[in-house]
Amino acid sequence: MIELAVLDIAGTTVEEHGAVYVALEEAVRAAGGRPGRQDVERWMGADKREAITAMLTTPEAAPPPETVESAFADFRDRLRRAYAERRPSPLPGVPEAIAALRAAGVKVALTTGFDREVTAGLLAEVGWDDGVLDAVVCVDDVAAGRPAPYMIFRAMEATGVRDVARVLTAGDTVRDLEAGTNAGAAIVAGVLTGGLDASALGAVRHTHLLPSVAAIPALLGLPG
Template structure:
């Protein structure tokens, strides 16, 4: 029996219109980098500071950008994202609030994990009204030693919710890194969802247990609806 559902945020539970990757590309371009679409896609689901560092490093593979440069570009990214959310607020994906409510009513705890830091995550969740009481735990990339595909955010969600058996954990996400993190954690169910930018063929090429149209389908998968 599943005791904990660990769900990604952007593209999985929340529609933020892809603004995070637009802001990421704009910020690194403003710093002089020239990433292509494939370069940005490669870092979907990753910690955003890690993504900034890697995208800047791609221009000078023999030299890691100075921490002060990374800090400045990351701060620019956050400001661009905040402005984008102000102009076009994020919203829960269809059926997701109902799915979360159904899971929790059945005694299954629900945690969100994200490649955003705590500050950005707080702004996003407050915008959609999920900042108090709606979830059992929220784990951000700055809460752990490494972001996806490392399994640490999943383990931290287990710790926060008192779940000890990883085979009783379901993970769901819309990126390759989400699936890799679930697999690396040894989760009982590792589900890819098709509400992000990746199609079934792309997600299906990565180890998983299920492909779902949306997180809204999770209760039915668990025979709760």
């Protein structure tokens, strides 16, 4: 039986209209980088500082730390403005799915490539900052972000789940699936509510492809 569902945030449980990747690309360009669409897609779901560093790295040199920090601060400012202009909201059926999982005794944790400050603001926007979830793990809580499995393990630690064979993970990016596989989760589900289609997600090791997180209760044989 699944005891813990570990779910990504942006594009998986929360509709934020792709603002994170627009803000990321714009911040990298403002810092002197020239990322293309494929470059941004390659870093979907990753630690944002790591993504900025990679996209600013040239064959000659990596960017100095102060450049990365400046670009990261710019990214957060751009994202904050984007969320103010177009508020994020839970994806359809997700609040109901989370409620159904928790009613059945399945704990629900969110993980994200955002840092704690950005995450806290985002969850407050969608009304998930108090009592809706069992745990929230941010990239700055662990030694490395996705595809490392550490955020999943931290979610297990936070919720008291000891057996990874009782863990389900779900996300909308390649790195989400890689992290779930690296953790050894029993169910590693890709969801099609983000920026990648079934072809892109299906090319990565997984156990299921789902239209959305809303399909998870049915997958587990729970009432929706």
